[in-house]
Amino acid sequence: MIPVLGYEGRRVAVLGMGRSGLATALSLRAGGAIPVVWDDSTEGRAKAEELGYEVCDFTKAGGFDGIAALIVSPGIPHLYPDPNKVIAAAWAAGVPVDNDIGLFFRSLGSGDWVDFDTPPRVIAVTGSNGKSTTSALIHHILSENGTPCQLAGNIGRGVLDIEPPVDGEVIVLELSSYQTDLARALTPDVAVFTNLSPDHLDRHGGMGGYFAAKRRLFIEGGPDRCVIGVDEKEGRYLANQLVEGPEDSRLIRISVAEKLAGSGWNVFARKGFLSEYRKGKQVASLDLRDIAGLPGAHNHQNACAAFAATRALGLSPKTIEAAFHSFGGLPHRSQLVGEKDGVKFVNDSKATNVDSAQKALEAFSRIRWIAGGMGKDGGIAALAPALGSVVKAYLIGFSARDFALQLGDVPYEICETMEAAVALAAREAEAGEVVLLAPAAASFDQYPNFEKRGEHFAALVEALL
Structure with missing residues (x-):
């Protein structure tokens, strides 16, 4: 697990005792904090008591006295359509609200890293559709290349449940809008935006709030490299906000709707072929048509995103192409x-x-x-x-x-x-x-x-x- 740092000897509230909440409480305890928990269901509270955690109804008078922070599980509304009553009580008490993603980025580094030849890096993937396949594909490419890596977040293990990273490791995170919206720390090395379409609008107060939740990963996170799908206006807007000029190589644009021109770094797929262009010149081309694990244009977009993210880490096109062919796809996704x-x-x-x-x-x-x-x-x-x-x-x-x-x-x-x-x-x-x-x-x-x-x-x- 990743021990949570910065709360040694302090009481930290945890709201929600599902997979995320239980992992958070365990990581807080491992880092020296004192987790105090609550779940709106009697079953969740009973589970917490069985595990030896103090259970407290934070909505009662003085419930947040002596509490350093409130950590909220991603499924619990914190703003729209209405904030959970425990979150509202934290606001009233002036207690900062965070989630496990924020704790992860805050706690990931450790003193051991000074001895590493290559510090661990994080690739974070968000978007409306394709983020699970893209995350899994990135993880598969890295694994096939012999790079130590772990997959976590909205897919697989919770972010605090992973093993402490080793020298040169890459952590691949799938992040939903629920997770990016509330995290107080977001600092990936590479951030990926696949696409945007209406979803979870009640939770975000409309399309603008939904996009704003995704946008936080890039604007507030300050990643070294960004991979942005530009087939929707929101992606084009985001890409424009991230660059200092047409040749800014910190941004990689991806598309399955058009051939991308210009002097920047572009990756696109048309008629089953993936192309990479840099400074107006083609530097790689891959045939996606016979890759069984990536059927259809939507999976070609996922391939473009994974290709761009792993190219940003320095992998070669041939290495990536070989891994594409051995990718079996994800259950329940084509x-x-x-x-x-x-x-x-x-x-x-x-x-x-x-x-x-x-x-x-x-x-x-x-x-x-x-x-x-x-x-x-x-x-x-x-x-x-x-x-x-x-x-x-x-x-x-x-x-x-x-x-x-x-x-x-x-x-x-x-x-x-x-x-x-x-x-x-x-x-x-x-x-x-x-x-x-x-x-x-x-x-x-x-x-x-x-x-x-x-x-x-x-x-x-x-x-x-």
Whole structure:
């Protein structure tokens, strides 16, 4: 673990006793602090007491007396739609509020680093879509290259749960807007912005607040190098704010929408080929078309981001290309579950919003589409331009009938359950088609999370195969 520094002998409040909160309390204790905890659920409080932590209701009079800081788990609202009552009480008491990401960056360095030939570095990845695949791909490239590395944050282990880094190690962090929004310290060596599309708007008070949460990693973090997706106006705005001039090599722009020109450092993918340009000249080209773990334009964007981030660390294009070919992809993200009689079954359960579902639909040509769940504002109306590849839709969950009204001329079946949808789609699919789970909706009507939804789809497919 990473012991939290700076609070030795002081009482530090921890709100939320899930994975993040428990790791935070343990790291605080390891660093000499005295964690005092609270969870809004009786189960969470009971778990904390079993582990020997002091439990305190900080909303009561004097609850924050003698407390040095409040550390908040990422799932707990701290501003919109309304701040948690414990956070509001901390504000009133003048107690600083932070999260585990802030503690991580504050505590990562240690005296041992003076003896390292190469100090450990951090690559932090944020954005609306693709950040998990991009983070995992960066980690895979480094691992294949023999670079010691760890993957943490919004994927895999909690940031304080990782091992103290060794000489030359690279820590790859996936950071959500919930994590970047509140952290009081953000100091990555390389920061990556994949893209931006509407998501979590209630939590951030609208699109402006959502973008502002992402932007903090770059403006307040002061990374040595930034990799910025410029296919949306927010990315172009952010890129412009980070440079001192057209040839500023601290910025690497990436795109899958256009060939990037200019005298800066650019990486883009068009028609399945990734190109790197520096000072107006091409310095590398990679063929992405036959890389099984990175299908579709959205994964080509992830490839551009990972390529740029690892190039920023000095890896060669050939080394990166070789690692691309051995990357197996992530579960629930354009994951090929299997194939039978020329029909492929692909699990993209992580496509919980319209933008990510559109990218999944654009990756294949003839699709038997399984969609539905707890739909978000606007349903799937915005997906109309991407439905030309859909042979038939198989609709499940709470929003199945609402989705049906927005499909236009696309044939559909109301299946209600995953079992019925998989069985019917598999029976009707023909050679050359793809049975694709890309729900364009949250999972909470039928599943506790998108992982369980994807696992159910995969289990049903494997039974068929």
